[in-house]
Amino acid sequence: MIKSLLYLFSFIFIINFSSAQTYKQVKIYLSDHDDVNQLYQAGLDFDHPHLTKDNAIIVFIDEDDYALLKSSGFNYEVLIEDWIEYYENLPVLSDAEREEVLNQTQRDFSVSGFGFGSMGGFYTFDEAIAELDTMFMLYPDIITEKVSIGTSIDGRQIYMVKISDNPGVSESEPQVLYTALHHAREPESMMQMIYFMYYLLENYSTNAEAQYLIDNREIYFIPVLNPDGYEYNRQTDPNGGGMWRKNRRNNGGSYGVDLNRNYGPYEYWNAPNGGSSTDPGDDTYRGTAPFSEPETAAIRDFLASKNLKNALNYHTYSNLLIYPYGALEHETADSLIFREFASDMTIFNGYVYGTDQQTVGYSTRGNSDDYYYDG
Numbered sequence: 001m002i003k004s005l006l007y008l009f010s011f012i013f014i015i016n017f018s019s020a021q022t023y024k025q026v027k028i029y030l031s032d033h034d035d036v037n038q039l040y041q042a043g044l045d046f047d048h049p050h051l052t053k054d055n056a057i058i059v060f061i062d063e064d065d066y067a068l069l070k071s072s073g074f075n076y077e078v079l080i081e082d083w084i085e086y087y088e089n090l091p092v093l094s095d096a097e098r099e100e101v102l103n104q105t106q107r108d109f110s111v112s113g114f115g116f117g118s119m120g121g122f123y124t125f126d127e128a129i130a131e132l133d134t135m136f137m138l139y140p141d142i143i144t145e146k147v148s149i150g151t152s153i154d155g156r157q158i159y160m161v162k163i164s165d166n167p168g169v170s171e172s173e174p175q176v177l178y179t180a181l182h183h184a185r186e187p188e189s190m191m192q193m194i195y196f197m198y199y200l201l202e203n204y205s206t207n208a209e210a211q212y213l214i215d216n217r218e219i220y221f222i223p224v225l226n227p228d229g230y231e232y233n234r235q236t237d238p239n240g241g242g243m244w245r246k247n248r249r250n251n252g253g254s255y256g257v258d259l260n261r262n263y264g265p266y267e268y269w270n271a272p273n274g275g276s277s278t279d280p281g282d283d284t285y286r287g288t289a290p291f292s293e294p295e296t297a298a299i300r301d302f303l304a305s306k307n308l309k310n311a312l313n314y315h316t317y318s319n320l321l322i323y324p325y326g327a328l329e330h331e332t333a334d335s336l337i338f339r340e341f342a343s344d345m346t347i348f349n350g351y352v353y354g355t356d357q358q359t360v361g362y363s364t365r366g367n368s369d370d371y372y373y374d375g
């Protein structure tokens, strides 16, 4: 659907994750690369594994998957028995420590608008949207007022803003898109985005790079793509740590569709690679059809109205930079460009980059990256 080249990445970050199910963090030891596929074929339903140097993966799994793991024959170690109990006992920054963190970011990066939210330090949905309003109030010459690109299942707005010079005008500058919170339990994906936005806005008049980007790009941001799932986590775990991942579709007996398995086209969504679940109760449930969910349909329509050159969908956690394809067993025709971009983008953080198979070791289907690229 997108005619021009669209380079698309998923940036997978640090942690912060929980809910009705008890989740464990486990370390599973692998003997070869194909073991991850075998875990998938055994019916384990995890995502965003963290790869370790001693050839293991660290993942969060619910009780059903833990039962499967126990009978799978794999060697494993339980690192965290009960995630929520663990989370609630983590040390909390004192007011003075918080103050120092904020002072330091002001000193080192000239960012002062960013702060701590009320949900374990993370912004709630309302707080994140209020930040967009604050940005527009302070910097109306380089950011638009928030615009809704669609409505979630439970009727919440999916907001977008654009940062650029002359933000109210459509200029012929390359367009790029950043999204966060496809998955509701990954608040760091949104927090780092709000931070980056403040960095651009507050440094525009003093930093040549920020100024160049704002003057020469149309930069779109969608910080909360899955507002219902994110709000559900706030309701169940108001101090953070909620583990709900999907949206809040009522499947009749279970809830939620994995928005990052619900994109089209049909051939990708239904690729014969097991890269999503057809069981509505699973965390990677793909939904009844491509774009069955209003959240992914909103993004589809937004993309159709733009001519994006590049996009980055943020997730947590794993320290990976992933590019297409997830649904197909090969790289794209633009793989050399993807590799060059990815190499540059990971110079400082050292993230591992590649396709799903090359990084996490399993395939996905119906994911955002494939659709944005050539879906």
Ligand SMILES: [Zn+2]
Pocket: 048, 182, 183, 186, 314, 315, 316
């Ligand atoms: Zn994710």
